[in-house]
Each structure stands twice: as structure tokens, then as C-alpha cells.
Amino acid sequence: PPVIHRKDYMPFAWLVPDVHLAFKLGLENTRVTNTMQVKRNPDAGKTPVLTLNGDGLKPLSVKIDGEDASSWSMNGPDLAVTLPGDAHEIEVVTEFSPQDNTALMGLFASGGMLCSQCEAEGFRRITFFPDRPDVLSTYTVRMEGVEEQFPVLLSNGNLVDEGKGEGGRHWAEWHDPWPKPSYLFALVAGDLVANTDSFTTRSGREVRLNIYVREGDLDRTHHAMDSLKRSMKWDEETFGREYDLDLFNIVAVSDFNMGAMENKGLNIFNTKYVLADVETATDGDFDGVEGVIAHEYFHNWSGNRVTCRDWFQLSLKEGFTVLRDQLFSQDMGSAPVKRIEDVRILRGVQFPEDSGPLAHSIRPDSYREISNFYTSTVYNKGAEVIRMMRTMAGPEAFRKGCDLYFERHDGEAATCEDFVRAMEAGAGLDLEQFRRWYSQAGTPKVRVSLTHEGDTATLSLAQTVPPTPGQPAKYPTTIPLRIALYDRDEGSHDGEQLVILTDSEKTITFDGFAKKPVLSVNRNFSAPVSIERDIPRDELVFLAAHDDDPFARYEAMQDLFLAHLLGEVRGSLRPDERDAGRADIASVFAAVLDDDRLDDLMRGELLILPSQTYLMEQMSAANPTAIFDAREGLKALLGSELKDRFVRMHERASAVPFSLDAAARGARKVKTGALQYLAAADPERATGMADTQYKQADNMTDRQGALMVLAGLDGVERTHALLDFYNRYQDNPLVIDKWFALQATSLHPEALAHVKALAEHPDFTLRNPNRVRSLYMAFAGNPHAFHAADGEGYRLIADVILKLDPVNPQTAARFVPALGRWRKLEARWASMMRSELERIAQAPQLSRDTYEQVSRSLD
Ligand code: B3K
Numbered sequence: 001p002p003v004i005h006r007k008d009y010m011p012f013a014w015l016v017p018d019v020h021l022a023f024k025l026g027l028e029n030t031r032v033t034n035t036m037q038v039k040r041n042p043d044a045g046k047t048p049v050l051t052l053n054g055d056g057l058k059p060l061s062v063k064i065d066g067e068d069a070s071s072w073s074m075n076g077p078d079l080a081v082t083l084p085g086d087a088h089e090i091e092v093v094t095e096f097s098p099q100d101n102t103a104l105m106g107l108f109a110s111g112g113m114l115c116s117q118c119e120a121e122g123f124r125r126i127t128f129f130p131d132r133p134d135v136l137s138t139y140t141v142r143m144e145g146v147e148e149q150f151p152v153l154l155s156n157g158n159l160v161d162e163g164k165g166e167g168g169r170h171w172a173e174w175h176d177p178w179p180k181p182s183y184l185f186a187l188v189a190g191d192l193v194a195n196t197d198s199f200t201t202r203s204g205r206e207v208r209l210n211i212y213v214r215e216g217d218l219d220r221t222h223h224a225m226d227s228l229k230r231s232m233k234w235d236e237e238t239f240g241r242e243y244d245l246d247l248f249n250i251v252a253v254s255d256f257n258m259g260a261m262e263n264k265g266l267n268i269f270n271t272k273y274v275l276a277d278v279e280t281a282t283d284g285d286f287d288g289v290e291g292v293i294a295h296e297y298f299h300n301w302s303g304n305r306v307t308c309r310d311w312f313q314l315s316l317k318e319g320f321t322v323l324r325d326q327l328f329s330q331d332m333g334s335a336p337v338k339r340i341e342d343v344r345i346l347r348g349v350q351f352p353e354d355s356g357p358l359a360h361s362i363r364p365d366s367y368r369e370i371s372n373f374y375t376s377t378v379y380n381k382g383a384e385v386i387r388m389m390r391t392m393a394g395p396e397a398f399r400k401g402c403d404l405y406f407e408r409h410d411g412e413a414a415t416c417e418d419f420v421r422a423m424e425a426g427a428g429l430d431l432e433q434f435r436r437w438y439s440q441a442g443t444p445k446v447r448v449s450l451t452h453e454g455d456t457a458t459l460s461l462a463q464t465v466p467p468t469p470g471q472p473a474k475y476p477t478t479i480p481l482r483i484a485l486y487d488r489d490e491g492s493h494d495g496e497q498l499v500i501l502t503d504s505e506k507t508i509t510f511d512g513f514a515k516k517p518v519l520s521v522n523r524n525f526s527a528p529v530s531i532e533r534d535i536p537r538d539e540l541v542f543l544a545a546h547d548d549d550p551f552a553r554y555e556a557m558q559d560l561f562l563a564h565l566l567g568e569v570r571g572s573l574r575p576d577e578r579d580a581g582r583a584d585i586a587s588v589f590a591a592v593l594d595d596d597r598l599d600d601l602m603r604g605e606l607l608i609l610p611s612q613t614y615l616m617e618q619m620s621a622a623n624p625t626a627i628f629d630a631r632e633g634l635k636a637l638l639g640s641e642l643k644d645r646f647v648r649m650h651e652r653a654s655a656v657p658f659s660l661d662a663a664a665r666g667a668r669k670v671k672t673g674a675l676q677y678l679a680a681a682d683p684e685r686a687t688g689m690a691d692t693q694y695k696q697a698d699n700m701t702d703r704q705g706a707l708m709v710l711a712g713l714d715g716v717e718r719t720h721a722l723l724d725f726y727n728r729y730q731d732n733p734l735v736i737d738k739w740f741a742l743q744a745t746s747l748h749p750e751a752l753a754h755v756k757a758l759a760e761h762p763d764f765t766l767r768n769p770n771r772v773r774s775l776y777m778a779f780a781g782n783p784h785a786f787h788a789a790d791g792e793g794y795r796l797i798a799d800v801i802l803k804l805d806p807v808n809p810q811t812a813a814r815f816v817p818a819l820g821r822w823r824k825l826e827a828r829w830a831s832m833m834r835s836e837l838e839r840i841a842q843a844p845q846l847s848r849d850t851y852e853q854v855s856r857s858l859d
């Protein structure tokens with residue numbers, strides 16, 4: 001497969017101002033008549049050839065200006081039409097089978113309904129078209145099908161007409177007045193029911209809102225609807241963005257590669273991000289629904305009204321929209337807890353990506369398959385980059401920059417550079433050097449130290465950006481660091497400052513400190529860097545107890561755990577150091593458990609140890625077994641030293657009645673948190689407590705939490721609870737996904753064998769991405785099972801990739817990064833992992849998706 005380079009961008013030679021699509025719908029066979037008005041693009045090179053992208057299609061007929069044409073030929077998968085003049089009408093007819101479309105790109109069948117997914121390049125599986133985001137067209141869509149089979153017919157924009165045909169058929173015609181790229185086209189046909197509501201925009205437009213689901217799921221759509229209305233209001237208030245159609249439809253579908261898709265006026269969602277009620281969804285699931293509903297809705301401006309010029313600009317819409325959904329969720333719930341969660345995702349997924357073979361900048365320079373670049377780097381690091389601009393400008397100036405961006409580029413296909421320029425002009429920032437965040441991959445490292453002499457404290461900062469594939473040499477970038485200097489005796493500071501590091505090194509002096517202050521740095525995670533600080537352990541203990549920035553307090557605790565665990569793993573601790581480290585950690589933990597000024601949501605957050613992945617990230621050649629043992633060992637130690645406190649906390653939290661407010665949610669979080677520590681220390685007692693929690697649960701959060709703990713332990717309680725859970729929810733696929741995932745991620749020593757057995761379960765199928773992920777993605781994230789000493793875990797994932805690749809290449813390729821970590825592992829694991837990648841590479845007929853990821857991972 002060829003490599004596509006950003007530098008080769010050329011505007012398309014033709015414009016397609018208007019498209020009319022007529023669908024004759026059927027599960028086995030769908031026929032599309034596509035009529036395009038095309039004219040020369042005055043801003044592009046002159047060529048008589050119009051190349052229309054296709055993927056697996058053959059034209060049944062091609063007409064130019066109403067006449068059967070012969071001046072066309074196939075150019076690989078594409079259709080090349082030679083045109084005599086400057087403006088023409090082209091009609092192309094295609095046909096395909098939605099039910100054979102297991103890749104779930106283009107138009108596919110899911111549980112009897114028809115549903116589309118076009119981003120990034122799925123539209124070319126429906127019809128021949130310039131399938132690139134810089135070709136904007138207005139769409140009119142006529143759909144026709146059997147009414148009984150497809151009572152609901154939906155597309156983008158507004159319903160303009162409908163009627164009955166012969167033989168039980170009916171039709172509907174939709175028109176979307178907003179010009180859009182083909183990736184935002186959508187179509188749904190099926191037997192669905194809607195939860196209907198409305199929202200009045202600030203200028204008085206009444207928007208009808210529908211959430212379409214299968215009949216039995218209607219009761220689980222209320223949270224999604226509330227989230228949608230909150231998002232609409234928040235975007236008006238916070239970004240000044242108002243909705244621009246009279247209708248906003250959401251459809252939930254169970255077979256979907258991604259979380260959701262922001263098609264204009266017709267968002268299509270994975271059921272996982274729509275359906276939620278207390279019986280079947282956890283508190284985390286509720287947050288997931290709210291966040292994704294908001295994210296897709298916010299795309300209406302950041303993505304749809306202003307779209308991307310080419311796919312290299314993906315972060316223009318995704319990074320920005322992730323930041324927008326993060327700020328929204330911060331405002332809806334606990335801002336510090338949300339910030340910690342977001343940083344945990346960044347460190348757990350994006351940092352490893354940035355230090356591995358698949359590292360790429362947030363605006364990549366090349367790709368073979370764009371689907372492989374819907375990454376945590378483009379999304380989450382992209383959001384951090386825009387957040388840094390906001391931190392440097394302040395929220396008000398940042399808003400001015402956003403306003404200018406929307407004003408300048410409304411209706412256009414823009415670039416990341418356009419965004420940066422609007423931010424410079426609108427927010428008054430100089431981003432000349434800051435632009436390197438768009439071009440350089442790799443997580444910058446900042447070394448931080450504080451010295452003290454006389455009355456002066458001296459802060460020394462030094463940055464390096466590590467080499468990444470294709471980028472051996474790096475330049476310094478702009479790093480905004482929020483800092484505070486604490487007076488240790490007072491336990492307070494004189495205000496936070498923003499220090500901006502631009503050179504490789506910088507020294508700043510602070511006068512008026514008779515005693516050495518304690519430095520709190522990168523507060524609220526103001527820059528997505530890894531900080532290496534020379535800081536005595538007692539200062540970390542101080543910050544863990546006193547820092548008034550909740551993130552920084554969390555961070556001090558994490559640093560304390562990290563240093564200790566890494567010492568354990570490396571075997572570099574003297575016995576006295578080991579004891580002192582453990583004692584400090586236990587006392588910090590005890591303080592968190594006892595601190596009644598903390599809310600439980602934050603308490604629960606502070607009690608989470610650094611993840612296995614994050615620990616592995618800190619080492620050049622990691623021994624996953626040693627890391628797992630050290631981490632579990634520390635859990636057991638804390639569980640046993642603080643047993644009474646954990647038991648009391650569990651009792652206190654268990655007495656809090658169910659509600660969705662923050663206090664009750666916090667109680668549920670610390671309840672299961674306590675069980676996890678107790679399970680490590682005293683499995684027997686924890687089994688009894690978890691069993692009771694399971695049986696008494698009146699909500700999914702408690703039930704799933706208890707089952708998770710039981711799944712890691714041996715005993716009849718485990719067997720009974722798993723069976724009970726299965727029987728209770730066997731008709732609910734999203735909950736059965738949880739049942740698979742809980743076993744695949746469990747701490748149980750036989751987890752690998754369990755996964756193999758579950759792959760044979762009648763409910764397991766490779767055709768449903770949620771189910772595949774619930775078993776195998778969960779497993780690949782289970783350190784002790786995935787890194788099994790004999791390489792069996794790696795083999796299992798490689799087998800899945802090979803089996804899934806012909807079915808659904810996009811989802812198959814998503815498993816490759818797990819095997820791409822071999823350079824970071826000790827030789828024994830590294831060689832087993834590498835040989836699995838080689839085995840995949842040798843398979844004949846790999847998809848472009850998997851081929852690209854495997855070859856990059858082996859380089
Ligand atoms: N824009 C979609 C991503 C679709 C990618 C398909 N390969 C979801 C989102 O980010 O909102």
C-alpha cells in the first residue's frame with residue numbers, strides 16, 4: 001500500500017456543489033443512484049479527468065449530462081471520468097450487499113437495520129465520489145424500502161417529503177442545507193423507536209431532538225437525552241455556539257467500530273454510549289455517555305461547520321473537540337477528578353504511544369491507512385496542546401481566539417495552521433515556537449530542581465524531547481508550567497505563577513525565602529510532559545498532605561508510589577529505605593482515608609496506584625512480572641496495615657443510600673476501592689464482603705465492583721456470582737460485554753485459561769466489535785495474563801489479529817499496538833512479542849490497516 005504524505009496536498013480539480021442520492025434499500029442488496037453536479041475548481045489545476053474514489057465497487061452505469069457515457073475507466077478501485085467541459089451532471093449507479101459488509105465501513109446491516117459509517121473513507125464503499133474532506137456538497141437523499149422492514153428512514157438535515165410506493169414500499173426524502181464533506185453523510189433505515197424532546201436555542205429556534213433505539217431500550221435513553229440538552233446549552237454559554245438545524249437525531253446501533261460518529265444532524269452511536277440506567281450501567285458508564293454525547297454534539301461546530309482540509313488535520317477537529325468535551329464534563333461534575341481521569345488516560349495510553357514504534361505528531365506527516373491515526377495522540381494529546389494555549393491565554397482570550405477561528409473558517413475545510421493563526425490573532429498569543437507541538441512527536445521530559453541559598457530559591461528547568469521514529473533530532477518546545485512555592489511551616493504559598501519554558505534550559509530565582517520552600521510544579525497538569533524532579537521524599541509527603549491543587553496533591557502521592565515501586569522492581573532499595581518508603585506510603589494513605597475534608601470521589605482517585613503500563617513506561621527494559629508483583633505486593637501491604645480503616649470505610653460507604661449525586665457516587669467508588677485493597681491482603685474476608693456487596697447491590701456500579709473483586713479470587717462465591725450475573729443479564733448485550741471483560745481483566749491466576757474458554761462461549765462472536773473488545777482488549781490490558789511467562793498471551797492476541805483481519809480490519813489493527821511494546825520489555829518478553837509480530841507480518845493478504853501497524857511496530 002502506498003504512503004500518503006501531507007506535503008503532497010493538492011486541492012481537488014473539481015467542485016461538487018450538489019449531490020442527489022437515491023437508495024433502493026435492502027439487506028442483501030442496496031442500489032444507489034448518485035447524481036452529482038460537478039464543475040471545475042478555479043483554484044486548482046486544469047484536468048479533463050474527474051477521479052471518483054471507490055472501494056470494492058463496480059459502476060452499473062455512468063451517465064454524463066443524462067447520456068450513457070463511455071469516456072470512463074477504472075483506475076484501480078477508482079472511477080476516472082473524462083469530461084469535455086467545465087460543468088456537467090454525472091450519474092453513477094452502484095450496488096452492494098450491506099449484510100456482507102463485516103468491516104462496518106460504508107453501509108452495513110446491524111440486527112436487521114441498515115446503518116452507515118463514512119469517516120474517514122467509507123463513503124467510497126457506497127458510491128463513487130471525491131471522498132476527501134475538502135470537497136463540500138449539499139446533499140439530497142431519497143431512500144426507498146419495504147415499510148415493514150424499515151419503518152424509519154433517516155438521513156442528514158431535514159425531512160422534506162415522504163410517501164408510499166407499491167408492494168408495501170415507502171420512501172422519504174431528506175435535504176441537508178449545510179454543505180458538507182462525504183465523511184459526514186449518514187443513512188439509517190430500520191425498525192426503531194424514538195425518545196423525543198426539544199431544545200430552544202438562545203435565539204429562539206426550537207430544535208426537535210430524537211434518540212432512536214430498539215423498542216426494548218427506550219427506557220435507557222433518558223440520561224443521553226439530558227446529556228444532549230446540557231451539551232447544547234453549555235456550548236451556547238461557554239463557546240457561543242448555537243445549533244443550526246430544526247432537527248437533531250441520534251441513532252444507537254450495536255455493531256459499531258468506534259464510540260460514535262458526528263454525521264450532520266444524524267449522529268450514529270454505539271449503544272454503549274447511549275443506553276444507561278441504574279440497573280445496567282455503572283457511574284463510569286453514565287459519565288461515558290455524557291462525555292460522548294457532548295463530544296459528538298460539539299463536533300457540529302468543531303468538525304462540521306468548520307471541517308478538515310485533509311486527514312492530516314484530524315486533530316484540528318478531534319483535539320479541539322476532546323478539549324471541549326473535557327471542559328464540559330469538568331463543569332458538569334468534579335473538575336479535579338475529571339482532570340485526574342483525563343491525565344490517567346493520557347499517561348496510560350498516549351505516553352506509551354509516544355515512546356513506542358507508532359509514535360507520531362498530533363498532525364502526522366504520512367500514513368498508509370488513515371483509520372490507524374484515530375489515536376490517543378491525535379485526540380488526547382491534541383486536546384492537551386489546545387489546553388496549553390488556553391492556559392497561556394486565559395479563558396477569556398482563548399474564547400476570543402476560538403470565536404475568530406469559527407468566524408474566519410465557517411463553511412470551510414481548514415488546517416491546524418489556520419487554528420493556530422486564529423489563536424494568535426484572537427487571543428493575542430505568539431505561538432511561533434509553540435507550533436512545534438504540532439510537528440514533533442514524543443513526550444517532552446522536563447528536569448526540575450530547586451536549590452536555596454540565603455534568601456533566594458533557584459528553580460532550574462531543563463527540557464528534552466526524545467527521538468521518535470523518523471524524527472531523530474528534536475527542538476525545544478514551549479512548555480507552560482504552573483508552579484507554587486510552599487512555606488513548609490505555614491503549609492501555604494503566596495499564589496500560583498505560570499512559568500513558560502522555551503529554551504532547553506532556564507533558571508529563575510525567587511527572593512524572600514528565608515527557608516527553602518517546597519516546589520509544587522505542573523499544577524493541574526498544565527503541560528503534557530513528564531517531570532523528573534529532584535525532590536526529597538519528605539517534601540513529597542508534605543505536598544501529598546498539603547497541596548491545595550488537587551491534581552498536584554494526587555501527583556505528589558503518585559510520585560511517592562512510583563519512586564517506591566520502581567525501587568522495589570529494580571531491587572535498588574536498602575532494607576531501611578524500603579521500610580521508610582512503605583511507612584511513608586502507609587501514612588499518606590491513612591491520611592487520605594481519614595481526611596474528612598476530602599470528598600469521596602477525590603478520595604477514591606487518590607487511592608489508585610500508578611498503573612502497570614505507567615510503571616512500565618518509566619523503565620527502559622521492563623520485567624512485567626516484577627512490576628505486577630511489586631504493585632500487588634504494595635496493595636497487600638496497605639490492605640493489611642490499614643485493614644480496619646478500609647473495613648470502616650466500606651461500612652460507612654455501604655450505608656449511603658443510592659443516588660446519582662456526587663456524594664453517593666463517591667461512596668460507591670471508595671466502597672469497591674476498599675474491597676480491592678482488602679482482597680489483596682485478606683482474600684477470605686474480602687470474598688465475604690464482596691459477596692454481600694454483590695447480593696445487596698441495587699445498582700450496577702456496586703454489583704460490577706463486587707463481581708470484579710470476586711472474579712479475581714477463588715471460591716464458590718466467584719462461580720455463583722458469575723453465573724448469577726450471566727443469567728440475570730443474558731438478554732442485555734452491553735452487560736454481557738461486562739461479564740466477558742470482568743473475567744478477561746481479572747487478577748485470577750487462571751485468567752488466560754478463562755479467556756480461551758470464553759472465546760468458545762456461544763455468546764462470543766468476532767462480528768461484534770464491542771464483544772471482541774470486551775474479551776480481547778480487556779485481556780491485552782491485563783498485565784499478568786497478557787505477559788504470561790511462556791508467551792501464550794501474546795500468541796492469543798496475534799491469533800485474534802489474524803482471525804479478525806479479514807472480517808474487520810479496522811478493529812483488528814487496533815490490537816497491534818499491544819504487541820508493539822517489545823522494545824520496552826526485557827529480552828525474554830521482547831523476543832516472544834516480536835516473533836508474534838513477525839508471524840502476523842508473514843500472513844498473506846493482510847489488510848492495509850494491519851499491515852501498516854505491524855510493519856511500523858517491527859521497524
Ligand atoms: N469522528 C469519529 C471517528 C470516526 C473514525 C472512524 N474510523 C468519532 C469522533 O471522534 O467523534
Ligand code: ZN
Pocket residue numbers: 295299317318321
Ligand atoms: Zn471526535
